[in-house]
Structures are given as C-alpha cells and as structure tokens.
Amino acid sequence: MAVDRQGEFVDKKIRVRGEGTVTIRPDTATVVVGVSTEEKDLVSGQQQNARESSRIVNALLGLGIPAENIRTSDYRIESMYDYKEGMQIFRGYKVTHLLQVRVTDLEKAGTIVDTAVRNGANYVSDIQFITSQHDAYYREALALAVQNAYEKAKTISTALGVKLNPVPVSVIEGNDFPRPVHEYHTPMVKGVSTTQIQPGKLTIEASVTSDYIFDGM
CATH class of the missing domain: 3.30.110.170 (Protein of unknown function (DUF541), domain 1)
Incomplete structure (x- = not known):
C-alpha cells in the first residue's frame, strides 16, 4: 500500500x-570566445580567420593566461548561400574558430570577454563557473x-x-x-568597456x- x-x-x-x-x-571559470569570418574564397577565409584568432589568443596571453588554458573548442567551415526568386546563390564560406579559456581567477572572466571582443571576437558564449572539487x-x-x-x-x-x-x-x-550555465552573446557585451560577470x-x-x-x- x-x-x-x-x-x-x-x-x-x-x-x-x-x-x-x-x-x-566556484573556483574556476571557463569562457568560450571566437571569431566567424566570411570570404568568397575558402583559402582567403581561412587565412583571415587565422589572423583574427591569433590576435585574440595573443591578447589573452597578454592577460597572463597560460597557453595551456586556451584551447580550440570548435573549428568549422560552412558554405553560405543567398536565396533570390527561388534560386540558391553561392555567397562564400564562413569559417568559425572558437576558443575555450579557463582561469582560476574568477574576476578575469569579464576581462576575458572585453579583451576578446576588443581584439576581434564576434562570438562569446558558454560562460561557466565550476568547481575543481x-x-x-x-x-x-x-x-x-x-x-x-x-x-x-x-x-x-x-x-x-x-x-x-x-x-x-x-x-x-x-x-x-x-x-x-550562464551564457552571454556578443550583442550583450560588444562595446561595453567593463563587463561585470558575477559567479554567484x-x-x-x-x-x-x-x-x-x-x-x-
């Protein structure tokens, strides 16, 4: 019964x-930042994306973040099309390179976002506060x-x-x-001089x- x-x-x-x-x-923060570029030619698109990504990485290294705490979390190439009068028209290639950044200084989470955006990032997401224990x-x-x-x-x-x-x-x-999981996308942070992110x-x-x-x- x-x-x-x-x-x-x-x-x-x-x-x-x-x-x-x-x-x-929490004692650890992870942030995913990255850049998406579009070019008609695939090789040119990859080269442009590589330049933008390198600039972001160098800026993050300049914050004192160890290189081993910055890793590629996603890299993809997509064909882009426009549609006009029922016709599919090839526009070019979209190259996206996303980086996951890991820090134990939680106050740096907002600084990472700001620094990445100022150096060309047009994608910010998956801001997470976790514990190593x-x-x-x-x-x-x-x-x-x-x-x-x-x-x-x-x-x-x-x-x-x-x-x-x-x-x-x-x-x-x-x-x-x-x-x-706390998510912030570019429209929320772009152009903000100091992004305040509270770990809670x-x-x-x-x-x-x-x-x-x-x-x-």
Whole structure:
C-alpha cells in the first residue's frame, strides 16, 4: 500500500527518496570566445580567420593566461548561400574558430570577454563557473541524501507505530543535477568597456532511493 509521495510500502518495506544539497562557491571559470569570418574564397577565409584568432589568443596571453588554458573548442567551415526568386546563390564560406579559456581567477572572466571582443571576437558564449572539487562535494551531498532518506523512513515508521531497521536493504543512487550555465552573446557585451560577470554560487545535488525493512503491523 502507498503512503503519499514521500514513501510507499512494498511487503514489509518502506521506500523513500532522499535528497542532499551542498552550496559552494566556484573556483574556476571557463569562457568560450571566437571569431566567424566570411570570404568568397575558402583559402582567403581561412587565412583571415587565422589572423583574427591569433590576435585574440595573443591578447589573452597578454592577460597572463597560460597557453595551456586556451584551447580550440570548435573549428568549422560552412558554405553560405543567398536565396533570390527561388534560386540558391553561392555567397562564400564562413569559417568559425572558437576558443575555450579557463582561469582560476574568477574576476578575469569579464576581462576575458572585453579583451576578446576588443581584439576581434564576434562570438562569446558558454560562460561557466565550476568547481575543481566537484566529486568531493558530490560525495558530501550524497551522504546528506542517504541521511535524508533515513529521516523520512523514520518519520513514516514512527507515525505508523512500527519498528524500523535503520540499515537500508537497498540504496539506489540518483543522477547528479546539471551545473548552472550562464551564457552571454556578443550583442550583450560588444562595446561595453567593463563587463561585470558575477559567479554567484553553485548547488551540487544528489539523490537516492532507499528501501527499509520494518516490523509490526
């Protein structure tokens, strides 16, 4: 028989869902910046894009960002067309080169955006604040979820006047929830002298489904 949404009985078992949450401050920021160029000739387009990308990279290196913290996250070439009176007319090639920049100084996130835009970037996206200790914090949240499940089972057993075995016979781990993602695109940042980006806090969540045996009834 079922007991609302917090738990249910299966034979002599109480099944409950436990949840745990840990709120922390991020210690790492990643930003994706890049440049898209269009040219009629593919080779010319690649060369122009390479020049623009190099200028962005050199500017970021000038901020003191290590070269190993700047990597290509996407590089693609697309054929571009115009449509006139039902006709497809070849316009040229679009070359896009995106760079992911990683820093541990969170205050540099806004500076990275500004510097990249000033040096030719026309794409800014995927600004994320993360923690390098995610696994440790997740384990902490998981322990809280297990405890929360026990407390729910204990509440149910007490209300029904039965004796609960405190050791669960089954514990199934749920999935970790997605990390927060903050996105900023060029129209939001272009021409701004100082882009203020606030990291805020991260919430690491875990859940479990636990089965407890009880005596009585």
